[in-house]
Amino acid sequence: MTDQIKEQISALLDGELPQNEMNLLVRRLERDAALRLAFGRYALVGEVLRAPGGALASAGFAERVSSAVAAGVSAAPSASAVAPSSRRRRATPMIGAAVAAGTLFAAVLLLVPEQGEQLQQARSVEPPAPVAADVEATGAASPTLARSQRMAAYLVAHGEYSTPIGRRNVWTGVLANDPGITRVSYEFSEAR
Amino acid sequence: MALRHARVLVAALGMAIVPALQAADSPRVWLERMTESLATRNYDGLFTHSAGEQSEAMRILHRVEDGRSVERLVSLDGSGRELVRTPEEVHAYLPDRRVVLVEPRKEDGSLLKAVPAPGPELELLYELEARPGHRVLGNEVRIVDVRPRDQYRYGYRLWLAEDTAMPLRSAVLDGDGRVIEQIQFTRLEMPAHIPASAVEPSVDATGYQWIRTGRRGNVRVAAVAGWRVRQAPPGFRLVASRFQTLPGVPVPVPHLILSDGLASVSVFIEPGPPSGPIPRELATLGSANAYTTTVQGHVVTAVGEVPQNTVRNIASSVVPETGAPPLDAGR
Numbered sequence: 001m002t003d004q005i006k007e008q009i010s011a012l013l014d015g016e017l018p019q020n021e022m023n024l025l026v027r028r029l030e031r032d033a034a035l036r037l038a039f040g041r042y043a044l045v046g047e048v049l050r051a052p053g054g055a056l057a058s059a060g061f062a063e064r065v066s067s068a069v070a071a072g073v074s075a076a077p078s079a080s081a082v083a084p085s086s087r088r089r090r091a092t093p094m095i096g097a098a099v100a101a102g103t104l105f106a107a108v109l110l111l112v113p114e115q116g117e118q119l120q121q122a123r124s125v126e127p128p129a130p131v132a133a134d135v136e137a138t139g140a141a142s143p144t145l146a147r148s149q150r151m152a153a154y155l156v157a158h159g160e161y162s163t164p165i166g167r168r169n170v171w172t173g174v175l176a177n178d179p180g181i182t183r184v185s186y187e188f189s190e191a192r
Numbered sequence: 193m194a195l196r197h198a199r200v201l202v203a204a205l206g207m208a209i210v211p212a213l214q215a216a217d218s219p220r221v222w223l224e225r226m227t228e229s230l231a232t233r234n235y236d237g238l239f240t241h242s243a244g245e246q247s248e249a250m251r252i253l254h255r256v257e258d259g260r261s262v263e264r265l266v267s268l269d270g271s272g273r274e275l276v277r278t279p280e281e282v283h284a285y286l287p288d289r290r291v292v293l294v295e296p297r298k299e300d301g302s303l304l305k306a307v308p309a310p311g312p313e314l315e316l317l318y319e320l321e322a323r324p325g326h327r328v329l330g331n332e333v334r335i336v337d338v339r340p341r342d343q344y345r346y347g348y349r350l351w352l353a354e355d356t357a358m359p360l361r362s363a364v365l366d367g368d369g370r371v372i373e374q375i376q377f378t379r380l381e382m383p384a385h386i387p388a389s390a391v392e393p394s395v396d397a398t399g400y401q402w403i404r405t406g407r408r409g410n411v412r413v414a415a416v417a418g419w420r421v422r423q424a425p426p427g428f429r430l431v432a433s434r435f436q437t438l439p440g441v442p443v444p445v446p447h448l449i450l451s452d453g454l455a456s457v458s459v460f461i462e463p464g465p466p467s468g469p470i471p472r473e474l475a476t477l478g479s480a481n482a483y484t485t486t487v488q489g490h491v492v493t494a495v496g497e498v499p500q501n502t503v504r505n506i507a508s509s510v511v512p513e514t515g516a517p518p519l520d521a522g523r
Contacts, residue, residue: 158458164230173478
């Protein structure tokens with residue numbers, strides 16, 4: 001993978017890729033499994049950086065992340081693996097540089113909380129759940145749960161483009177309903 | 193002579209003032225006032241949300257400080273789910289799933305343009321009416337009826353406080369006037385100040401899975417990644433498009449947003465499964481419907497606070513951009 005492609009992926013994730021390059025990259029992602037893997041890695045790093053309360057993760061965590069990425073995973077790692085708190089924090093510029101260089105695991109292992117917070121030792125972190133288990137929750141292994149989460153994701157994203165009254169209705173539905181879908185019906189005639 | 197001049201002047205003033213007063217009392221102005229109040233005022237309220245046989249108690253807090261608004265919506269029954277919307281992100285806390293969905297936001301001019309607003313064209317699609325109503329929560333209210341002129345959109349009945357235009361009660365109605373979903377406040381306070389701590393999530397998300405469901409995708413009116421809606425129901429136009437990441441999907445997917453000025457529909461286009469077409473699926477959640485189908489190897493889902501036939505119509509009209517005619521504005 002060329003540096004240009006790496007930069008394009010990074011720019012895409014930041015919403016800064018020009019429209020023409022974005023279309024080309026998305027088409028290439030659909031065709032190229034290796035590129036999807038790389039995209040998953042970059043997305044994963046982004047998730048870790050954005051997860052609340054960045055902290056030192058165990059070496060085993062890196063190994064599990066590696067396995068998950070190799071399995072073509074794009075979901076975020078378990079928040080427990082990075083010792084979250086209820087507040088979101090940003091990582092230091094050092095992390096950004098590490099990401100730019102593509103050093104995934106170095107970035108994961110060197111997360112430094114902002115505002116001078118103390119690094120937590122790996123042993124103090126709750127043992128991370130296997131990433132694969134988290135992925136299962138968002139993937140196809142549990143269709144009802146996956147469908148519920150997917151529907152919630154659709155509605156949360158969609159709510160941003162509703163009127164205030166429409167958004168309140170849609171988001172209230174997300175909070176009020178479990179598993180999020182009150183009625184599902186299937187149409188088994190051949191799809192186009 | 194002087195008297196005649198005065199009479200002419202008064203008559204002229206009257207002719208100017210009466211339409212102005214009528215305009216100020218028009219349903220569209222009431223909708224605009226409501227939209228402004230919801231976005232710019234501080235409020236803290238309890239309400240019940242009813243859909244079908246389900247009813248839930250909710251709390252909403254909206255805090256505006258230095259032009260920055262933060263909203264927190266909390267389910268007070270059972271699940272303890274919360275949704276916090278800041279200018280940067282939306283966090284949906286789902287304690288029953290031990291999941292937090294994170295949707296980045298980009299509050300710039302392009303996004304604001306994409307959010308539907310009640311413009312003059314609204315009355316081509318909806319019949320609007322405003323009339324005095326009975327008291328709600330001790331407030332004089334104005335009832336605003338928004339009745340769809342066809343079967344592609346829902347209607348609304350809004351009970352707006354006369355002084356603030358805040359919706360104290362609202363109902364979503366189907367084409368036959370039946371209530372699909374209803375929100376009714378049991379308490380609503382509008383304090384001058386709401387502390388920042390009140391809009392912090394109460395959920396301890398330690399150990400939760402954090403799923404970033406969106407990216408800072410560029411909001412553009414142009415179609416993205418070669419997909420468009422060939423023929424939308426009357427009045428629905430493409431207002432924005434961007435890329436969106438979704439849980440379990442390895443690539444960012446095109447997200448098209450269509451609106452008729454009041455209702456909106458999102459279309460997500462995902463790579464299809466290797467096993468071939470999936471069954472078409474229709475899901476309902478309160479007043480929102482979602483329809484999923486397969487188009488040329490891609491899974492297309494349309495979701496919005498519109499009737500089932502509208503999401504089905506839109507999802508089924510999605511085509512690759514090449515050779516497709518422009519989006520039909522439907523008028």
